[in-house]
Amino acid sequence: MDGFGSDFSSGAGSGKMDTGTIMEQVKVQIAVANAQELLQRMTDKCFKKCIGKPGGTLDNSEQKCIAMCMDRYMDAWNTVSRAYNSRLQRERARI
Amino acid sequence: MDGFDLNSSEKADASELQRMIAIEQQKAQFQAQVHNFTDVCWDKCMEGSPSSKMDSRTETCLVNCVDQLCFIL
Numbered sequence: 001m002d003g004f005g006s007d008f009s010s011g012a013g014s015g016k017m018d019t020g021t022i023m024e025q026v027k028v029q030i031a032v033a034n035a036q037e038l039l040q041r042m043t044d045k046c047f048k049k050c051i052g053k054p055g056g057t058l059d060n061s062e063q064k065c066i067a068m069c070m071d072r073y074m075d076a077w078n079t080v081s082r083a084y085n086s087r088l089q090r091e092r093a094r095i
Numbered sequence: 096m097d098g099f100d101l102n103s104s105e106k107a108d109a110s111e112l113q114r115m116i117a118i119e120q121q122k123a124q125f126q127a128q129v130h131n132f133t134d135v136c137w138d139k140c141m142e143g144s145p146s147s148k149m150d151s152r153t154e155t156c157l158v159n160c161v162d163q164l165c166f167i168l
Contacts, residue, residue: 023119076133
């Protein structure tokens with residue numbers, strides 16, 4: 001555990017830490033985790049909606065259903081995101 | 096244990112970093128909540144087979160669903 005500062009690349013910052021690079025990495029990791037969560041939940045919902053009795057492959061109607069389902073899920077996610085954001089703004093304005 | 100003591104500019108960097116990370120954490124918490132709400136409200140509002148477009152009735156249902164969840168929480 002020698003040299004905590006050496007874990008970070010020395011950059012343009014005044015200290016040993018390159019806060020820009022670190023923040024980029026933090027944001028990327030969070031974005032990846034978010035995308036994984038979205039994909040996992042979307043797969044769950046769309047499997048339930050579109051796959052009846054699982055066969056050997058996905059037939060045409062199932063594939064079409066899944067494609068539409070994924071689009072609708074992302075629409076729903078965006079709607080919920082906007083609605084939740086508005087609600088939070090309204091609550092903050094009251095304080 | 097030489098590397099653990101931060102000088103003053105490193106301390107400034109560290110607290111700025113803490114501040115920026117706290118902001119990203121808040122954003123991540125918001126997104127996690129959106130995932131939860133979408134999960135619940137999808138079941139409540141999306142009936143039957145998926146359609147080729149999101150209609151306004153479903154959209155309204157989702158918005159109401161979020162409001163209700165916020166009221167409950």
